[in-house]
Amino acid sequence: GAGVSQSPRYKVAKRGQDVALRCDPISGHVSLFWYQQALGQGPEFLTYFQNEAQLDKSGLPSDRFFAERPEGSVSTLKIQRTQQEDSAVYLCASSLAPIYSGGRAFFGQGTRLTVV
Amino acid sequence: QKEVEQNSGPLSVPEGAIASLNCTYSDRGSQSFFWYRQYSGKSPELIMFIYSNGDKEDGRFTAQLNKASQYVSLLIRDSQPSDSATYLCAVSSYGNNRLAFGKGNQVVVIP
Numbered sequence: 001g002a003g004v005s006q007s008p009r010y011k012v013a014k015r016g017q018d019v020a021l022r023c024d025p026i027s028g029h030v031s032l033f034w035y036q037q038a039l040g041q042g043p044e045f046l047t048y049f050q051n052e053a054q055l056d057k058s059g060l061p062s063d064r065f066f067a068e069r070p071e072g073s074v075s076t077l078k079i080q081r082t083q084q085e086d087s088a089v090y091l092c093a094s095s096l097a098p099i100y101s102g103g104r105a106f107f108g109q110g111t112r113l114t115v116v
Numbered sequence: 117q118k119e120v121e122q123n124s125g126p127l128s129v130p131e132g133a134i135a136s137l138n139c140t141y142s143d144r145g146s147q148s149f150f151w152y153r154q155y156s157g158k159s160p161e162l163i164m165f166i167y168s169n170g171d172k173e174d175g176r177f178t179a180q181l182n183k184a185s186q187y188v189s190l191l192i193r194d195s196q197p198s199d200s201a202t203y204l205c206a207v208s209s210y211g212n213n214r215l216a217f218g219k220g221n222q223v224v225v226i227p
Contacts, residue, residue, distance in 0.1 A: 031213060042120075042204050042217030043160065056214060091159060099148055099208040102167075105215060107152075107159040 002026075004108035006092050012114045013082045021077045021111045025094030032075050033105060034067055035091040043091055049075060050098070082115045089113075119143060120207050122218035130226050135192040137221050139205030142186070148208040149181055149188045154220065155201045164190060195225045 005024040035043035045059040051072040069075040089110040097103035121140045129135045152160035166172045166179040178191040202220040
């Protein structure tokens with residue numbers, strides 16, 4: 001596609017409910033990132049994939065958060081037993097090459113998650 | 117200390133003036149530096165990237181990098197109302213494929 005696509009754009013979940021957020025990266029982009037952005041803050045790194053391999057998940061805040069990219073393209077971020085502090089915008093980004101070798105990350109529109 | 121600091125409060129500039137934004141970073145191994153623009157309710161949009169010390173110009177934007185002092189800045193010349201947004205500084209270290217972001221600086225251009 002032309003850009004990074006995320007769905008749904010908005011999600012309201014009851015506390016304790018599981019949610020799944022989808023990301024379609026730019027076609028051919030090897031690297032895929034998930035970020036969490038709280039209101040008034042910059043994006044915070046959650047996890048990173050190179051193709052289907054999850055190479056860094058150091059930013060995932062708890063074991064309730066899980067991400068996968070089984071075929072190296074579409075990725076899903078799953079949050080189990082959602083809590084109110086999980087309310088944020090979840091951003092997905094992709095890049096053709098690794099950032100450290102000149103790649104540039106392009107972001108999707110994000111999914112705004114509200115836990116009530 | 118956060119990896120990337122953007123400490124200035126909202127910046128108001130008159131239309132046509134220069135807006136100047138600063139960012140400092142803590143990791144001396146940082147190699148790639150980016151400025152993103154984020155309109156309210158929208159996703160970050162890459163507007164500038166710089167890897168080497170010195171200045172890099174692209175249209176009305178100039179990024180300046182000083183690795184010795186560990187700061188990177190963004191100048192917006194001839195500011196327009198459409199430049200009103202939050203500007204995010206992001207940094208990546210050698211061998212590390214994640215971007216560390218500052219909290220952003222809001223710019224308001226007054227017509």
